[in-house]
Amino acid sequence: MQNNTITSPKGFLAAGISCGIKKSKKPDLGLIVCPNGAKAAAVFTTNKIVSAAVTVSKQNVKTATIYAVVANSGNANACTGDQGLKNAQKMCELTAEEIEAQNKQVLIASTGIIGEQLPIKKIVTGIKTAAQKLSATQESGFDFANSIMTTDTKVKQATRKIQISGKTVTLAATAKGAGMIGPNMATALCFITTDIAISKPLLARSLKSAIGQSLNKLTVDGHQSTNDTAIILSSGAAGNRPVVTACPRFKKFNKALGDICDDLAKQMALDAEGATRMFKVTVKNAATKSQAQIAARAVANYPLVKCAVNGADPNWGRIICAIGSSGVKLNEEKLSCKIGSITVFRNSKPAIFDAKKASAIIAQKQHEIVIGLAAGKHSDFCYGCDLSKNYVKINADYHT
Amino acid sequence: MQNNTITSPKGFLAAGISCGIKKSKKPDLGLIVCPNGAKAAAVFTTNKIVSAAVTVSKQNVKTATIYAVVANSGNANACTGDQGLKNAQKMCELTAEEIEAQNKQVLIASTGIIGEQLPIKKIVTGIKTAAQKLSATQESGFDFANSIMTTDTKVKQATRKIQISGKTVTLAATAKGAGMIGPNMATALCFITTDIAISKPLLARSLKSAIGQSLNKLTVDGHQSTNDTAIILSSGAAGNRPVVTACPRFKKFNKALGDICDDLAKQMALDAEGATRMFKVTVKNAATKSQAQIAARAVANYPLVKCAVNGADPNWGRIICAIGSSGVKLNEEKLSCKIGSITVFRNSKPAIFDAKKASAIIAQKQHEIVIGLAAGKHSDFCYGCDLSKNYVKINADYHT
Numbered sequence: 087m088q089n090n091t092i093t094s095p096k097g098f099l100a101a102g103i104s105c106g107i108k109k110s111k112k113p114d115l116g117l118i119v120c121p122n123g124a125k126a127a128a129v130f131t132t133n134k135i136v137s138a139a140v141t142v143s144k145q146n147v148k149t150a151t152i153y154a155v156v157a158n159s160g161n162a163n164a165c166t167g168d169q170g171l172k173n174a175q176k177m178c179e180l181t182a183e184e185i186e187a188q189n190k191q192v193l194i195a196s197t198g199i200i201g202e203q204l205p206i207k208k209i210v211t212g213i214k215t216a217a218q219k220l221s222a223t224q225e226s227g228f229d230f231a232n233s234i235m236t237t238d239t240k241v242k243q244a245t246r247k248i249q250i251s252g253k254t255v256t257l258a259a260t261a262k263g264a265g266m267i268g269p270n271m272a273t274a275l276c277f278i279t280t281d282i283a284i285s286k287p288l289l290a291r292s293l294k295s296a297i298g299q300s301l302n303k304l305t306v307d308g309h310q311s312t313n314d315t316a317i318i319l320s321s322g323a324a325g326n327r328p329v330v331t332a333c334p335r336f337k338k339f340n341k342a343l344g345d346i347c348d349d350l351a352k353q354m355a356l357d358a359e360g361a362t363r364m365f366k367v368t369v370k371n372a373a374t375k376s377q378a379q380i381a382a383r384a385v386a387n388y389p390l391v392k393c394a395v396n397g398a399d400p401n402w403g404r405i406i407c408a409i410g411s412s413g414v415k416l417n418e419e420k421l422s423c424k425i426g427s428i429t430v431f432r433n434s435k436p437a438i439f440d441a442k443k444a445s446a447i448i449a450q451k452q453h454e455i456v457i458g459l460a461a462g463k464h465s466d467f468c469y470g471c472d473l474s475k476n477y478v479k480i481n482a483d484y485h486t
Numbered sequence: 487m488q489n490n491t492i493t494s495p496k497g498f499l500a501a502g503i504s505c506g507i508k509k510s511k512k513p514d515l516g517l518i519v520c521p522n523g524a525k526a527a528a529v530f531t532t533n534k535i536v537s538a539a540v541t542v543s544k545q546n547v548k549t550a551t552i553y554a555v556v557a558n559s560g561n562a563n564a565c566t567g568d569q570g571l572k573n574a575q576k577m578c579e580l581t582a583e584e585i586e587a588q589n590k591q592v593l594i595a596s597t598g599i600i601g602e603q604l605p606i607k608k609i610v611t612g613i614k615t616a617a618q619k620l621s622a623t624q625e626s627g628f629d630f631a632n633s634i635m636t637t638d639t640k641v642k643q644a645t646r647k648i649q650i651s652g653k654t655v656t657l658a659a660t661a662k663g664a665g666m667i668g669p670n671m672a673t674a675l676c677f678i679t680t681d682i683a684i685s686k687p688l689l690a691r692s693l694k695s696a697i698g699q700s701l702n703k704l705t706v707d708g709h710q711s712t713n714d715t716a717i718i719l720s721s722g723a724a725g726n727r728p729v730v731t732a733c734p735r736f737k738k739f740n741k742a743l744g745d746i747c748d749d750l751a752k753q754m755a756l757d758a759e760g761a762t763r764m765f766k767v768t769v770k771n772a773a774t775k776s777q778a779q780i781a782a783r784a785v786a787n788y789p790l791v792k793c794a795v796n797g798a799d800p801n802w803g804r805i806i807c808a809i810g811s812s813g814v815k816l817n818e819e820k821l822s823c824k825i826g827s828i829t830v831f832r833n834s835k836p837a838i839f840d841a842k843k844a845s846a847i848i849a850q851k852q853h854e855i856v857i858g859l860a861a862g863k864h865s866d867f868c869y870g871c872d873l874s875k876n877y878v879k880i881n882a883d884y885h886t
Contacts, residue, residue, distance in 0.1 A: 436602075
């Protein structure tokens, strides 16, 4: 069976265990180790309140060679003050000790409840246990993917193989999503491993571009968390001629990275809290690209649109209302809207359409809403998901 | 029994009937008539897509003397093109005929489903029927209030009496709310009658200020509808010395108008679709008033906060996350948050508090969340409501 986890690229070990952060005893601590060192790049939340893990990783990612990533779920270590920062540093220190690296050569990510101190004693034992379990097997990769989940119901993974200068280069990624997902940096947590040999600046550039076109296009509830982090590690073990300029080989890698991030973004939308389906909102003919994005997000974040998608109702009135309310430039006489292939609104007037067919399109796992503003030449898109009773149940019944 | 409806100020007649716009046969057509004429002012949605009624009323409100307002529920007459505009004009014309006024002396408001043409034949008959039922009784005032409701479960009314130059001046208002309510102009529809003698510019100024501090502070789902309209009519029948400058008498009227609008805003929040309770978000010590408002709305619109309020959960982490995500200037070391009288976050650190007490505060019909940004001297507030499973049920199961 083919390994489709983050251990599939050459040069990576992983582990995922339960150390008792979660009362449920579900896995809550994961390690990725690159024994020969990796180049690393990361993208973080732009929330002004960030977790201790984000503070530490922002600093450590500047280090030339990274040897490990330690991640925990069940506790965000955010709004935890000096003690929280010490605990995050302690986690890096313990991981570094286990693999004989320096503290600054370890990256860290946390997700879970805000405002509680980490149970650091449990984590001390946990890191040791996880270090002993490190392996390059598919099982270990899956264990890591499992250990970062919070209210996710499914493990999210994606892999690609490409040929670069005669060598097979593998990219693999895992992410956790669910709630508090809004652009920019619609991630929660995302970890990508690859064995390509590439320079650190190009790795960073490729990550930024891939996240910008995928996870940052995803909006579940319009908000970024305090902890959103995407990390990429490249071991260079594929043995390709190192990519050091923006050459065709770089573009090939770029595309593959974009593809797996897009794949993860869709998996995250479909597994958002309470979500039963996802949709893509494309806004065309906007005055600027930024206005296209504002309009698309206004539609994808509008609770009434999200509820209509949940009910498979082709309620274009709510879509048009969201567009009008977003404040973007539009031609009031020439607005149009399509649900899948069906035109529901044309020249700012309702079109005659088969409501059952339109409802069947929305009832699919994924569909696209296309809006034309007739105000310019720019377009952009975003991904959204429906709003279900279950979203409310998950987030109202969950108690701090 | 005291008349607490829009017919309580002197000089107004009202009626509300069912003419068959709604399949449910519930009341859907209302009239307010001021036989001796009234000064009028109005505030409208800033949504770029507006209903035909808004287009017509924006023009007609400029007329020196207004004799009537005609309103319908069950159909928004929005996105209905030229035919929609003709129908809105037709409604004014029919109303004008009944009361022997000019078309431009009638204001109009619509609410309901977007994108369907009005059943104009039913409305023709309806306006005649309503005109015959016009009266100054409390019953007629209540009938009008009832005729503008859509998914509202309760009639919303407020009245005040004040003394102006030795005369009793009465103000009365009714509103409908429920969904698609977001600042600015968080109204859906609001109708205010008063018998004060006042100049038209001062009436307009007072309305703008009152709506700005009340309905525009209310956010249910962050979006304005295509139809939001607030209209005030003053008959001058109280016989007070006319208010023509911003004198103390004007301030007294201003305050009373502000009070009834605030009262309505709270009624609307409590009767928002699926809402079980409301809350006020006050942001203090912001760099600017506008930033205080942005931060307050970020909290009130955040689905995870709304769900936590629904579950009576003092989940301050979600509040702080929303503040951080809003992008406003803040002192990362000095943030604070109170739920009612309980400090839950101080100097950017969790405070020790009695979670049961905090939960009991949230479980009330109304509570206040106060956030301190420690970034300046400005403050502002907004009103929000919880997000319940019932909101989703109402909006997912409702089919176009």
